[in-house]
Amino acid sequence: MMKSRLFSLIILLSIITFFTGCTAKKEQGITMSVSILPQKQWLDILTGKQVHVNCLLPPGSNPATYSPTPKQMKEMNQSVYYFYIDQLGFENVWLPKFKDLNETTMFINTTAGIVRLEGHHHKGSVEEHEESDPHLWVSPKEAKKMVEIMYAMLGYSKLFNQSTLDSNYVILQNDLNKLDSLFKDAALNAQQKTFVIYHPALAYIAHDYGFEQISIEKEGKEPTAAYIKQLIDEVKSKKIKYIFIQKQFDKSNAQVIAEESGAELIEIDPLGYDYMAESEKLANYLKNL
Ligand SMILES: [Zn+2]
The missing domain is CATH 3.40.50.1980 (Nitrogenase molybdenum iron protein domain)
Incomplete structure (x- = not known):
């Protein structure tokens, strides 16, 4: 009798330990x-x-x-x-x-x-x-x-x-x-190397792979009307294809420049989860500059 009780107690204790062990592990993930x-x-x-x-x-x-x-x-x-x-x-x-x-x-x-x-x-x-x-x-x-x-x-x-x-x-x-390799390849294939972007988030791409980034935002501030006019002329004369925008920032100025110059507005997401897919997408745009 005593023996079987002891046995049950050991079984019970080991079950409790087993379960608490599991929860503790889960909570301590x-x-x-x-x-x-x-x-x-x-x-x-x-x-x-x-x-x-x-x-x-x-x-x-x-x-x-x-x-x-x-x-x-x-x-x-x-x-x-x-x-x-x-x-x-x-x-x-x-x-x-x-x-x-x-x-x-x-x-x-x-x-x-x-x-x-x-x-x-x-x-x-x-x-x-x-x-x-x-x-x-x-x-x-x-x-x-x-x-x-x-x-x-x-x-x-x-x-x-x-x-x-x-x-x-x-x-x-x-x-x-x-x-x-995709960015290196893009730089080799691109007909010209300049792109326009609202917030200048791609400076390291430009620097590391040989592109020119032109920012619509000027020193962190909204562009002036005169600067927007200057950008429209530059986009036209350099035949710049793409104006990149990010969802964190206001699109209206980029939209005006795109409409006036005929460049295409492209939304990119350098802060998105799928870094691999986003970067590949960007490299493809740069390849077609
Ligand atoms: Zn920034």
């Missing part, structure tokens, strides 16, 4: 934070979606003026890492606050050591002056360096099977190398 959706795609590929990714900037919002929600603040607190871009609009305001509030999260600058282009402007950002350009990720050449830092830190965490991580990294590097 790995969370990591990133600033923008392209980083989420990279992290999903690297970890085989084993990580819950807290992406701060939601689709369509402006990085210069964005504030995180209480849920995002909570998930930041649960994060092993926060992979940030460095000096990307809201990060200037929020990164010091995150650092103050989180003792266990490690803050990883994914653009550390990359030489930046200067003279970028963001309208509505807290410090509205000339700054170094944070849009590094748009260029696969720079993205490869950012991804290398993420991969190294994931390995350092010892939370993943290293050989799976290694092979996922190879897959991601191959994807980025493919994009890199």
